[in-house]
Each structure stands twice: as C-alpha cells, then as structure tokens.
Amino acid sequence: MPKVLVSDPIDQAGLDILSQVAQVDVKTGLSNEELVQIIPDYDALMIRSGTRVTPEIIEAGNQLKIIGRAGVGVDNVDVTSATRKGIVVVNSPEGNTIAAAEHALAMMLSLSRYIPDANHSVKNGKWDRKSYIGAEVYKKTLGIVGLGKIGSHVAAAAKAMGMKLLAYDPFISTERADHLGCRLVDMDLLFRESDYITLHIPKTPETANLINAEALAKMKPTVRIINCARGGIIDEAALAEALREGRIGGAALDVYENEPLEADSPLRSLGKQAILTPHLGASTAEAQINVAIDVAEQIRDVLLGLPARSAVNIPGLYPDALEKLRPYLQLAENLGNLVGQLAGGRVELLNVRLQGELADNNSQPIVVAALKGLLSQALRERVNYVNASIEAKERGIRIIETRDASIRDYMGSLHLEAKGSLGDHSVTGALLGDGEIRITDIDEFPINVPPTHHMLFTRHRDMPGIIGKIGSLLGSFNVNIASMQVGRKIVRGDAVMVLSLDDPLPEGILAEIMKVPGIRDAYTVML
Numbered sequence: 001m002p003k004v005l006v007s008d009p010i011d012q013a014g015l016d017i018l019s020q021v022a023q024v025d026v027k028t029g030l031s032n033e034e035l036v037q038i039i040p041d042y043d044a045l046m047i048r049s050g051t052r053v054t055p056e057i058i059e060a061g062n063q064l065k066i067i068g069r070a071g072v073g074v075d076n077v078d079v080t081s082a083t084r085k086g087i088v089v090v091n092s093p094e095g096n097t098i099a100a101a102e103h104a105l106a107m108m109l110s111l112s113r114y115i116p117d118a119n120h121s122v123k124n125g126k127w128d129r130k131s132y133i134g135a136e137v138y139k140k141t142l143g144i145v146g147l148g149k150i151g152s153h154v155a156a157a158a159k160a161m162g163m164k165l166l167a168y169d170p171f172i173s174t175e176r177a178d179h180l181g182c183r184l185v186d187m188d189l190l191f192r193e194s195d196y197i198t199l200h201i202p203k204t205p206e207t208a209n210l211i212n213a214e215a216l217a218k219m220k221p222t223v224r225i226i227n228c229a230r231g232g233i234i235d236e237a238a239l240a241e242a243l244r245e246g247r248i249g250g251a252a253l254d255v256y257e258n259e260p261l262e263a264d265s266p267l268r269s270l271g272k273q274a275i276l277t278p279h280l281g282a283s284t285a286e287a288q289i290n291v292a293i294d295v296a297e298q299i300r301d302v303l304l305g306l307p308a309r310s311a312v313n314i315p316g317l318y319p320d321a322l323e324k325l326r327p328y329l330q331l332a333e334n335l336g337n338l339v340g341q342l343a344g345g346r347v348e349l350l351n352v353r354l355q356g357e358l359a360d361n362n363s364q365p366i367v368v369a370a371l372k373g374l375l376s377q378a379l380r381e382r383v384n385y386v387n388a389s390i391e392a393k394e395r396g397i398r399i400i401e402t403r404d405a406s407i408r409d410y411m412g413s414l415h416l417e418a419k420g421s422l423g424d425h426s427v428t429g430a431l432l433g434d435g436e437i438r439i440t441d442i443d444e445f446p447i448n449v450p451p452t453h454h455m456l457f458t459r460h461r462d463m464p465g466i467i468g469k470i471g472s473l474l475g476s477f478n479v480n481i482a483s484m485q486v487g488r489k490i491v492r493g494d495a496v497m498v499l500s501l502d503d504p505l506p507e508g509i510l511a512e513i514m515k516v517p518g519i520r521d522a523y524t525v526m527l
Helices: 010-020 034-039 055-060 081-086 097-113 115-124 147-158 174-179 187-193 212-216 236-244 283-304 318-342 363-382 388-394 466-476 509-514
Strands: 004-005 023-024 044-047 066-069 088-090 141-145 163-168 196-200 225-227 252-255 274-276 351-356 396-403 414-418 423-431 439-441 445-449 454-461 481-488 494-501 519-526
Touching: 004 034, 010 044, 010 283, 023 363, 044 283, 055 081, 055 445, 066 283, 081 088, 088 283, 097 115, 097 147, 097 196, 097 225, 097 252, 097 274, 097 439, 115 388, 141 147, 141 187, 147 351, 163 187, 187 481, 212 236, 236 252, 236 509, 318 363, 318 414, 318 423, 318 439, 318 519, 351 363, 363 388, 363 396, 363 414, 439 494, 445 494, 466 481, 466 494, 466 509
Parallel strands: 004 023, 004 044, 044 066, 066 088, 141 163, 141 196, 196 225, 225 252, 252 274, 351 396
Antiparallel strands: 351 414, 414 423, 423 439, 439 445, 445 481, 454 494, 454 519, 481 494
C-alpha cells in the first residue's frame, strides 16, 4: 500500500480521503534534516505553508510521485527540482476563492456602515447613532481591478446588490466583462468614477504601489478602497495621509506590505474611516476544508494512476519523456511570453505551428506551454500546465494548431502567431544542435538571438545611423546593451532590431526611442 506523509496540520476531511488508498502518517513540526531522513519511505507528501520542500528533500524522495500543497501558492516547494525528478506538484488554486471574495464584500459593507466602530461603541455602553450614519451601496459604482475568479465573484454579488460595475483588466476580453455585467475602462477612468474600489490582482513590479498619492488624487473624496488581495499594492503611508486629511472616504485592508502590521504603522491610528483585519481572506472553516479535500483528492488520483487537475508543473509525463520534451517546452513558453507581450494583453487568436522534428512529437504539452507563456504576464504564478488551456478558453482565446514536418532548418522549430490588442505579431524559435534556444524570426524578419530577461524590439526603416542613435540614446540613460542584431528583408526597407539589455529600461525612455526618425514601433519585453 502507498504511504503518504502529512507534515503540516490538515483538516480531517483530507486525511479521510487519503486513508482510502494509502497509509497516512501525520508528523508535523519536522526539521529539514528529519524530513530528508524519512521521506525515502513515502510515495506522496502533503503540506501547507509550514513545511519547506527543499531540493535536498526532493532528491531524497526516491519514491515520491506527488507533492500536494493545501493552499493557493507553492512558493515553499522547489518546483524545478520536483519537475526534474518527475514528481507532480499540485495545489488548490480555487479553494479559497469564495472566502476571499466574501471577505472583500464584508469589508465593503462594514466600511459603508461603520459596523466595527459601532459595535465597539455599543459594547462600551454608548448609544451614539448620529456618529455612524453610513452609506448605501445600492446604485453606487464599484471599480474592480482584476476580473479573475475572485474579482468575478465579487462582480456577480455586487451586481445582485444593484451596484454599477466598472472593471480594469488588460487581459480580459470585452465579451467576458459584458457577461459579468462590467464595463471595461482604463485605470484613470475607474479611479475617477468609482465610489468603491476593490483590488483583486497579484503583487508584481507593475502593480506595486498601484494605489499611490498620484492615484489617490484622482479619486472622489468619498471613495472607499478595499484590498483583500496582496500587500504592497497600496502605498500605505500615502493612503493613511489621504484618510487623515479627508481626501478619500475610507479604506478596508486585509493585507499589508509587511505582516504582521508594524506597531507604528500610521494605519493603526486611523478612526472609523479605516478597517483593518489580520489577513483573514482565506480564513474560513469551509476554505480550510476545501483546500484539504481538493489536494487530498489529487494525491489519491495520482497514486491510482490518474492525472492531477491542478498540477503546477508538467503532469502525466514520465521522466524520460519529460527529458526529451523539456527544451521544447521552454522554447514554447518563451515564445508564448514574447508574442503575448508584442501582441498585447487581449489576445484573441494564437496560431501554433510545429515544424521539423517537433512536428513528430505529442503536440499537447507544446501548445499548453505556449499558452502558459502567453498568459504569464496576466496571471503570473497562477497559470500552470494544467489550467493554461482553461484560462485561455475563459478569455476567449482561439487556438489553431498546425504541423509542417518539411521545415528542417533546425532540429525542431516552433512558429507562433498572435492577434491581440496591439495588432498581429509572429515569432519563430528553434533548438540548435546543442539544445540552445534561439529566436529565429520576428514578424517574418529573420534574426538569430537567444532569449534574455530584458529585451528591446524595434520596427524601423533600414537607414544609415539609426542603430547608432538608439545606442547613444540608451547610453545616455545608462542602459547597457549586452547584444544587438538587425533583421531585414530588403536593403533600405523595413527592419527589426533586437537588443538584449542588462537592465530594464528606465521610465520614459521608450517614448524617446519613438521620437528617433525612422522608428515605427518599439516594445520592451521581459522573459
């Protein structure tokens, strides 16, 4: 009988499911060294946030088939090491969706009617009704930043309460927003017109301090802001100052830049216009049961030889097949990421053409890897090899798959075409003889460059001096160029230039590049 080690506290409902197919040992509070010693005896490991699954633990787990994290993230699991060893890693990406959405709605209503302060007042022997005259949400405008699963549930509930809905999400189609009853708008309009603003986005370099002093200045003086998503999306000092000065109506926060919230945080000194809770978004009995059941069922299924539904790496591939396809999967993911950024967030169509040796392989993992890359800018760590196809379908992305085994310029190559909000773009990539990944084509212009973290692409007229002008401009902003290549079809016609950079471009430089005579388009890409 298989053996499952549970190294963090898990709801009994999950343990009961595992017990149907395996011997379950619950051993919590183990050190890394203790886990390394006992993990060779187990076929599965179930954890929450307390256990850190290091490469040493994974290397010692010679019988491990699956690692299950009863929660949303897998930041405490070395997924790369698990994938290399052929171990499936699963989580529960939707287990706390309802809990988080309901908490955001509860915060909004509590903020509108001053419920926490009124409750405290009555319990202290007062009967002060005049100090707690609230506001109705009916017919008010709710601005939703992020229309993922949680944001969508908030939208449905708010619509039922008679609220008008605005939404900002550059990765959601107009049709999807219409179905939810939301009007898609830009961020500035959402800030200006909303009576309530609720955030449902991850923290990324682009969303850090999204709500800052400049953004707050655009909002109504009566606006109420709710954040049950991630700390760091709001500049807390700027928010506290705006609340103290009465420039906004209120704020309800469940998450913070640093947790626990510092004792000297300016947020703690605010009155009834601020509600603070200690990261309770997923803290419901139902959510804890849901994540335990979800992950336990996936561990059970994998032990029975069935696929997992929420794997964050590559399910259903044996190590030898994985070893053969891994370079192609990385190629597909890089190209999907690249063409997604070139075409814009709202991609409507992705054409995937497998060429040469690649055309003879199982195409599904390749297509899924391309979709994972395509959606990575929108969903970050939430997109994986299992849910990429579902996420693409929900966003209305149409997939066309073709094969052409006659193209034999490389061992195998992949061509992606995407139709998005910034137009139609295509990229081609290939594996060289030594397995190195190369981008070989951008919008039908031949190039030959390896993908790098920071890249600048330009479309320009092939004319003397333009390369030097771009180089000088970047140098004036202290941007170091690692490599540069130009692709063209005819002399003095259109051309593309690809620059690999050591650092991201400073703010404002892209606008300066567009002023250079002969430049038609310029894009920055992060891979």
